[in-house]
Amino acid sequence: VLVTVPDGKHVVLELKEDVVEPLARELASAPHDRITLISFDAEILTRAKRALPRCRALWLFGSYTPALIRGRALGEWLASKARHLGLDGVDLRLSSRLSRHVVAPLLEQGLAIFVYTVNGAASCRRCARLGLHGITTDMPARTRRWLGIST
Numbered sequence: 001v002l003v004t005v006p007d008g009k010h011v012v013l014e015l016k017e018d019v020v021e022p023l024a025r026e027l028a029s030a031p032h033d034r035i036t037l038i039s040f041d042a043e044i045l046t047r048a049k050r051a052l053p054r055c056r057a058l059w060l061f062g063s064y065t066p067a068l069i070r071g072r073a074l075g076e077w078l079a080s081k082a083r084h085l086g087l088d089g090v091d092l093r094l095s096s097r098l099s100r101h102v103v104a105p106l107l108e109q110g111l112a113i114f115v116y117t118v119n120g121a122a123s124c125r126r127c128a129r130l131g132l133h134g135i136t137t138d139m140p141a142r143t144r145r146w147l148g149i150s151t
Helices: 020-026 042-051 071-085 100-108 121-129 140-147
Strands: 011-014 035-039 056-061 089-093 112-116
Touching: 020 042, 035 042, 042 056, 042 071, 056 071, 056 112, 071 089, 071 100, 089 100, 100 112, 121 140
Parallel strands: 011 035, 035 056, 056 089, 089 112
Antiparallel strands: none
16 A cells, blocks of 8 residues: 555554554555554554554544543543553544644644544534644545645
């Protein structure tokens, strides 16, 4: 896959199961600065980050639990968890709970913030206003148009 990716582009690999050892062997000579690892499984992702330290590792977080943590406290909890795990940031599910209050502590600590899956114009613009580092979408051409990005 990496051979087919154009220069200057990035690859996101979602780890859905424990493939850390064979992945590390396979990526030994790969350009790690072009690879982001994501996973809902924090343990697998932490091990992958240790094995491939130059790859960016983002914790997929979609449950917005515990339910009683809101706003800035949620952002602080996420930042603390990502730092404790040795990760580079988070990849959050698009939710009405996603706000500048949640995002601020993550940005303040220099963590990367991505959001998935953003498929509407209003949601896309809202995420852009939050200062996120990236979004995941099923509609890249429309998303570029909504954000005024030329191809």
